[in-house]
Amino acid sequence: MNISKRFFTISNPTHIFLRLLQQKVDQTIQLDPRRDYLRLHANNKTYDFHYFWLRHNCNAVPQSRHPLTNERIVDCAHISLDLPPTSVKLIEENSKVEVQWPPNYITIAPICKNSSSSLVDSHTSTYSIDWLISNAYAVDRIDNVQPDYGDIRKVEIDYKNYINNNNLNDYFRDCYQRLKQYGLVVVRNRGLDTETVIRDFLPDNCHVFESHFGVIEDLRTDNKTNKNTDQLGYTNSAVDLHTDQPFIDNPPGMQMLQCIQKADIGGDNHLVNSHKAALYLREINPEAFYLLSTVAVKFHRKQKQFESLHVGPIIELEENGNDIKKVRHSYFTFATFQYPFWLMNSFYKAYQAYSTILKDEKYTFNVLLESGDFLLYDNYRMLHARKEFQGERFMRGIYFNHEQVWTKLEFEMNKK
Numbered sequence: 001m002n003i004s005k006r007f008f009t010i011s012n013p014t015h016i017f018l019r020l021l022q023q024k025v026d027q028t029i030q031l032d033p034r035r036d037y038l039r040l041h042a043n044n045k046t047y048d049f050h051y052f053w054l055r056h057n058c059n060a061v062p063q064s065r066h067p068l069t070n071e072r073i074v075d076c077a078h079i080s081l082d083l084p085p086t087s088v089k090l091i092e093e094n095s096k097v098e099v100q101w102p103p104n105y106i107t108i109a110p111i112c113k114n115s116s117s118s119l120v121d122s123h124t125s126t127y128s129i130d131w132l133i134s135n136a137y138a139v140d141r142i143d144n145v146q147p148d149y150g151d152i153r154k155v156e157i158d159y160k161n162y163i164n165n166n167n168l169n170d171y172f173r174d175c176y177q178r179l180k181q182y183g184l185v186v187v188r189n190r191g192l193d194t195e196t197v198i199r200d201f202l203p204d205n206c207h208v209f210e211s212h213f214g215v216i217e218d219l220r221t222d223n224k225t226n227k228n229t230d231q232l233g234y235t236n237s238a239v240d241l242h243t244d245q246p247f248i249d250n251p252p253g254m255q256m257l258q259c260i261q262k263a264d265i266g267g268d269n270h271l272v273n274s275h276k277a278a279l280y281l282r283e284i285n286p287e288a289f290y291l292l293s294t295v296a297v298k299f300h301r302k303q304k305q306f307e308s309l310h311v312g313p314i315i316e317l318e319e320n321g322n323d324i325k326k327v328r329h330s331y332f333t334f335a336t337f338q339y340p341f342w343l344m345n346s347f348y349k350a351y352q353a354y355s356t357i358l359k360d361e362k363y364t365f366n367v368l369l370e371s372g373d374f375l376l377y378d379n380y381r382m383l384h385a386r387k388e389f390q391g392e393r394f395m396r397g398i399y400f401n402h403e404q405v406w407t408k409l410e411f412e413m414n415k416k
């Protein structure tokens with residue numbers, strides 16, 4: 001398949017047929033054997049295959065298939081899960097992969113001992129590239145996923161710099177890029193006029209997301225302006241990592257926290273990327289990821305005059321079963337877990353494994369807002385927390401719809 005380019009190298013490739021043909025043969029096949037799996041590069045994609053899966057799908061006769069019936073004779077219960085093969089290479093003009101297995105890659109099943117057909121595994125398997133691609137289960141997989149290191153300098157900008165340089169396009173572009181890449185932006189010195197700050201992120205004729213607290217939350221201990229303030233956010237207590245409004249079916253996509261007055265002591269915010277933490281969990285503890293993305297949790301908010309319930313997993317996947325759609329994580333709105341006895345221990349372990357990543361300080365963005373600063377973050381991707389505080393801390397909370405924020409920022413950053 002990897003026909004050398006030299007057959008089709010033309011100095012002036014104007015002939016459309018030859019150009020198309022050249023593009024086709026340029027699709028190189030390469031192998032990248034890793035410790036635990038084989039990565040195949042083909043057609044500008046990557047395909048990952050565990051070695052034990054390859055061994056399980058070997059069709060060699062008589063090592064893997066019966067010489068008379070061609071039925072599988074290897075039970076994958078007896079395949080090594082952690083031995084690498086002896087060698088892996090491309091053969092037959094890169095149309096096949098050849099894998100050499102070490103002795104005892106599979107053990108002999110007790111019932112087969114003393115059998116005349118040997119299952120002792122020291123042989124060569126071959127797989128056609130076409131067969132591998134058509135049976136692939138990990139295409140363009142991202143490996144070595146880790147959450148971003150929480151360095152506030154990556155997400156912090158100063159509004160004064162844009163005003164002084166008369167360049168608001170860049171202001172909106174920098175907000176957009178930080179929100180897209182990291183899930184949050186911290187803007188210094190934007191001012192105290194909440195309506196003006198909101199307008200930067202809201203298209204004309206659109207409205208902010210109204211919650212059971214009202215349109216704009218006044219997050220202060222002596223709140224007199226909102227409804228349903230009987231919850232942690234309106235105290236001076238610490239609030240650990242959480243998603244806002246997980247107990248409604250469609251939580252707000254983004255939240256802005258505008259600092260009107262900072263606390264005398266404490267009140268810092270902490271944020272972590274829950275999507276990247278979940279992908280990292282999937283790499284290092286797939287069983288925990290599976291439980292957290294399939295076992296439903298009841299998010300139940302019950303206040304004096306408000307009640308809402310949402311039932312769903314903490315890690316919500318897209319319909320393709322692979323990409324993460326949103327994370328809901330809110331320890332203070334969990335209803336009582338009532339899982340079967342056999343599941344309870346595993347579920348708690350999975351939850352704690354995820355929390356260990358989420359609460360690793362190196363992944364945490366620490367933000368202390370001063371009066372006139374604001375923080376805007378993606379409520380589906382970022383968990384946020386607040387330290388306990390003393391003093392008359394006053395923050396304003398405003399919820400936005402995702403698409404409206406993207407639309408407005410794209411409009412402003414490209415404005416002539």
Ligand SMILES: [Fe+2]
Nearest residue numbers: 233243244384
């Ligand atoms: Fe919150």
